[in-house]
Each structure stands twice: as C-alpha cells, then as structure tokens.
Amino acid sequence: MKAVVAGGGVGGLITALLMKKNGFHVTIFEKSSKLGGRLSYVKEGEFKIDEGPTIVLLPLMLQSILNEAGISDEEYELISLNPLYKLHFSDGSTYTKYSDFEKQLGELKSNFPGQESGFIRFMKDMDIRFRLGKEQFLEKTFVNRKSFWTRMNVQTLMKLKAYRSVSQSLKPYFTDERLRQAYSLQTLYIGGNPYDSPAMYSLVSYSEHKHGVYYLKGGYAKLAEVLERALLKAGVEIHKNALVQSIESEGIKAKGIHVNGEFHEADYVVLNGDFPSVTHMLEPHIQKKEYIPSSGCLLLYLGLDKIYEEANVHQFYMGADFQKHMKEIFVTKEVPEDPSIYAFHPSVIDPSLAPEGKSVLYALIPVPSGNHIDWDAQSGFIDQIIEKLEEKGFPGLREHIVWKKVKTPNDAKREGLFEGGSFGLAPVLFQSGVFRPQVKPSKLDNVYAAGASIHPGGGIPLVMQGAKMMVDVLMEDVNKQNGVSLNGKVERSVRTM
Incomplete structure (x- = not known):
C-alpha cells in the first residue's frame, strides 16, 4: 500500500516511521529544503540555536513514541534540568x-x-x-x-x-x-x-x-536529524523542495496528490501542514470554519562572545502588568508596552552550540499574530528587549553580541504558519479536545492529518502523540477494509505514559 505524507514536520516524520513499520510504502513531500518543521536551527558560522521549541516536557511520552518508531534512547540525550x-x-x-x-x-x-x-x-x-x-x-x-x-x-x-x-x-x-x-x-x-x-x-x-523539564543535548532540533536518519534507514522516500498543491479525489476517496505539477498516486494521504493553511485541499469535503490563531512570537537569536555561567538554561522576566501584556497580544493586538520575556541560554550546559568560550542566547516575546504590525519599524522595541535582558539577567549584553537575527510573525506567516501564529490553533475551549480538528478531518475516507492544530494539540510530545493516534486509526480503517476483526473502537486509548 502506498501512503504519501504532505509535510515533513515532526508529526509527519513520526507518521512516516510508524506507517513504514506497518508495511506501507511511504513517501514524504516537504515544501522546504529541510525536514522538521518547527524543529529547526538558526545558524551563523559556528553558532547554532533552536529556531522554535526549546522546553522538553513529558519525557516519558516522547521516549515511548520514539521507541515505537524504532529510535532507541541511545540516539539522543535528554538532560534533566x-x-x-x-x-x-x-x-x-x-x-x-x-x-x-x-x-x-x-x-x-x-x-x-x-x-x-x-x-x-x-x-x-x-x-x-x-x-x-x-x-x-x-x-x-x-x-x-x-x-x-x-x-x-x-x-x-x-x-x-x-x-x-x-x-x-x-x-x-x-x-x-x-x-x-x-x-x-x-x-x-x-x-x-x-x-x-x-x-x-x-x-x-x-x-x-x-x-x-528537560533539555535535548544539541538542541531540540537535533531530534529532526535523528528522525531523518531513522527515515532513511527504514527506506522512507523523501522529497524536499516539493510543494503539495492539491489532492485529487473521486467520490469520497483521494486518488493521490499533485506536487510541483506532477501527480503522485496514493492509497492513503496524510496532511502535516498547519491545518488551517491546507484546508483548501480538502474542499468540498470539509465544512468551512473560522479558526482562531495562536499568539505570535518575536524571536531574537544572539551569538555572544562569552557564556553567562550564572544564568539558568531557561528563565522568565515578567513585565509589571502581565494581564495587560496578555490583553495587548490577544485583544487589542498591539505591540506590547512592557512585555514579559522568556530567555534560553543552553550554552551553560551545552558547549556544542558555539565556538569555545562563546555562547548563544534566544529571547522570545509573546506578541500578536497576524501581519498588521510593521515589525521592520520596531527597532526601538527590539532595543528595549535587549536593554531589559541586560538589566535583569545578562549584564553588559550589548557589548558581547557578535551575531543577531530577528524573526517576527510576518516571517512565520510567510513560512506557512496560520496567521503568523507560532503554535497552530489557539487553545481556546472550542478549539480543544473534540472541538479541535481530528485525525480524520474531512469526509474523504483515506485522508488523515497530524500536526499542532490537530487533536490533541501543540507541543512536540503531543504532536507526536497525535501522529501515533492517527496511525492507530488508519490501521483500524485498513483492518476494517480487509475484514479483520477489531478489538476496541476508533476512539480507543493509545497509551504512552
């Protein structure tokens, strides 16, 4: 049986490994030049730092799913903080x-x-x-x-x-x-x-x-490299710079997908893009719906000529009025006046991210999603963030910066994230649990979905859990079609902890 996975984010990669394990011929089509989605590095010379997720939670869930996908604990190192x-x-x-x-x-x-x-x-x-x-x-x-x-x-x-x-x-x-x-x-x-x-x-x-709370040695993006090696070893076919444009269907069955103008036949199709951005491919087999995006992020990536040994790997610097900051993000949707800041300084425990004696620092400021803010005109705001970091925990920071990169919600939107939100759909009540898009998101019988906007939600372990549950549902569908008796129901438990 042929399966195609449209998107090489972590949900798509786990899906591909588990489907390959179940005997499918699996092909991944990824629109960018690299796999991993949000699991990626920002690099400059010998400096590198996670571009997206940094905080490793639910380690037992993560390890259990990786084990099931054929990846041993020895292939990566989790450090307890x-x-x-x-x-x-x-x-x-x-x-x-x-x-x-x-x-x-x-x-x-x-x-x-x-x-x-x-x-x-x-x-x-x-x-x-x-x-x-x-x-x-x-x-x-x-x-x-x-x-x-x-x-x-x-x-x-x-x-x-x-x-x-x-x-x-x-x-x-x-x-x-x-x-x-x-x-x-x-x-x-x-x-x-x-x-x-x-x-x-x-x-x-x-x-x-x-x-x-854990740190994955080499950065969370190291996991994308581990997954890619496992995929190649398993014989999964991978195509990068391959944009999936549409699904071709007949009745309620998908026949395959169109990629860069070419048709690829498939028995099963898995969508792994940010879900609201790929729903057009499911029309008219899906009910149109208005979705609420998650918050955006202003991200600062810094290379420094020193290591702040007294810092923690993770720290939060809270603004004077946290509730006001949240209102500015989610209600008035404006540049925050006095934002709270998350800072990530992994070089205190991981020397592999920068030249000897140097370090990397990552700062995340929650900001509104959307593209209504001209972030190019916000250099003063960025200076304010650096000043606050310098004042609160990284003395003399400005004079130690040797490399700087900034990423905004506008960049995230250009990369295909819904409305520039960094985390998929917002976790509001009516976009959670049963109200969230499910692993079978449309009336097309053989089309499935995985990713941060699909139940159970965002965060790397939960996206992996969603992919695992999706493959479980798919295999039950295969067994039904083949007349195999089932134990349990489609909504049965998929335990990982």
Whole structure:
C-alpha cells in the first residue's frame, strides 16, 4: 500500500516511521529544503540555536513514541534540568521552580511564606486531574464526535474545570498574583491566553514539577536529524523542495496528490501542514470554519562572545502588568508596552552550540499574530528587549553580541504558519479536545492529518502523540477494509505514559 505524507514536520516524520513499520510504502513531500518543521536551527558560522521549541516536557511520552518508531534512547540525550527555571518579577522578587517537592516547599517558604499549603493542594488536585485528562483526552481521538459526549467525558470536563480559565482556576491555590502568573504562563508554550484558555491547560505547570523539564543535548532540533536518519534507514522516500498543491479525489476517496505539477498516486494521504493553511485541499469535503490563531512570537537569536555561567538554561522576566501584556497580544493586538520575556541560554550546559568560550542566547516575546504590525519599524522595541535582558539577567549584553537575527510573525506567516501564529490553533475551549480538528478531518475516507492544530494539540510530545493516534486509526480503517476483526473502537486509548 502506498501512503504519501504532505509535510515533513515532526508529526509527519513520526507518521512516516510508524506507517513504514506497518508495511506501507511511504513517501514524504516537504515544501522546504529541510525536514522538521518547527524543529529547526538558526545558524551563523559556528553558532547554532533552536529556531522554535526549546522546553522538553513529558519525557516519558516522547521516549515511548520514539521507541515505537524504532529510535532507541541511545540516539539522543535528554538532560534533566534542576532547577527547572527561574522567574524574575518586576518588583525584584524571584521564584525558582524545582522538580523536588520538598525543595519547592522551601523556595515558597523563603520567598512566598504562607503559600506552601496552596501548592500542596494544587499538586494533589492536579495529580488526579492529570490522570483523568490523559486517559479521556490525550489518549483518545474523536473521529466520531458524537462518541465524545458520554457521561464520563462530561463529568471529566467538569472535574477539569474546563468552563474556567487557567488563571481563574489558580485562585483557590495561590493568593499571591505573582504565583498565579508563575503557574499560568505555560499556556503561552502553546500560544494561549492564560486568562482565556480552559483550566485543563493548568496541567502543564503541574507536569513540569511532576515529570520534569528537560533539555535535548544539541538542541531540540537535533531530534529532526535523528528522525531523518531513522527515515532513511527504514527506506522512507523523501522529497524536499516539493510543494503539495492539491489532492485529487473521486467520490469520497483521494486518488493521490499533485506536487510541483506532477501527480503522485496514493492509497492513503496524510496532511502535516498547519491545518488551517491546507484546508483548501480538502474542499468540498470539509465544512468551512473560522479558526482562531495562536499568539505570535518575536524571536531574537544572539551569538555572544562569552557564556553567562550564572544564568539558568531557561528563565522568565515578567513585565509589571502581565494581564495587560496578555490583553495587548490577544485583544487589542498591539505591540506590547512592557512585555514579559522568556530567555534560553543552553550554552551553560551545552558547549556544542558555539565556538569555545562563546555562547548563544534566544529571547522570545509573546506578541500578536497576524501581519498588521510593521515589525521592520520596531527597532526601538527590539532595543528595549535587549536593554531589559541586560538589566535583569545578562549584564553588559550589548557589548558581547557578535551575531543577531530577528524573526517576527510576518516571517512565520510567510513560512506557512496560520496567521503568523507560532503554535497552530489557539487553545481556546472550542478549539480543544473534540472541538479541535481530528485525525480524520474531512469526509474523504483515506485522508488523515497530524500536526499542532490537530487533536490533541501543540507541543512536540503531543504532536507526536497525535501522529501515533492517527496511525492507530488508519490501521483500524485498513483492518476494517480487509475484514479483520477489531478489538476496541476508533476512539480507543493509545497509551504512552
């Protein structure tokens, strides 16, 4: 059986490996000159740094899926970070997060006395909710949307407080606004507003403590290289600079795809582009829908002539008014006046990213998606960011910069990301779970989808989990067509943790 994968992002690569393992002849068509999608490097001479994702979460899920795809733990190295990261607030106070429970209580006692009991209750409650949410939502697809509306799922939604925002859900646990920020900003990892994203996403901050925060040696983009080697070894055919233009169908069956003006026949088609940007290929077999994009990012990539040894791998510098910053991103959609900043300085533990004695630094500022802002005219804003980094954690930064590159939402949109949003669809309630595009996104029987905008959502481990579930659904469809009896249903669990 022939399968074509339109797009070489991490979802497409995992899909290809798993389908090859199931006996398919698999061909990947990637429009750019490299595989990996958001998993990519920015390079300048001997400097290199991750272009997109940097924070490795849910390590057991990631490792389990890689193992199933034929990649051993020895082919890459995950480094556990402790502390996880440090937050710096505008009033000069700080909060360091740890994976060690007792150490975290000590940090709270020192810097936020009286908040310890709230943290204990938070972890206890989230432990229960994580198990519920994982089983009911992260490990199931909802190809048949009606199958979602069971009494158990509705009860789970209520227990997960899906009707409340992440920020609201933290009020019973933390009375200090700074801690509410510290445990709600994680929605920004997937481009969501903590004052709007449903409370189930508060499980991300819980998972950081419970499962740890990791760094992939060589950078997260190293994973794309590992996957490409595995694909070539497995015999998957790869075509780069190959733009998939359309799907040719007959009735409710796709016959193949058109790539750079040529037709390629296929028994199964998998779409791995940012979903709202590829829906035109599914018309008229899909209902038109308006989607909400995730937030955009202003990204600064810096090469430095020194290493800031006292820095953490990850740190956050919070603006004076976090809620105002979120409003500027998601409501008024303007350049933030006093933004919060995430800084990534992997050279403190990884010397492979820069020449000896030198380093790389990555700064991410959440900004509005869309192309209505002229970022070329925002040099003053970029100077403001560098000044804040210099003041808060990287003294003398300007004089140590030997290389700088800036990436904006306009660049992201040109690369094919929906409305320049960096994380696919925004994680609002009606774009989550059953309401999110599913692994079978249209009425075409043999067309499937994987990626950040497909259930279960964004973040590298979840995209990989979505690809795994997609292949599981596809194989059940194959078995049905071949008259093989099935154990379970299409929405059955796909366990990875």
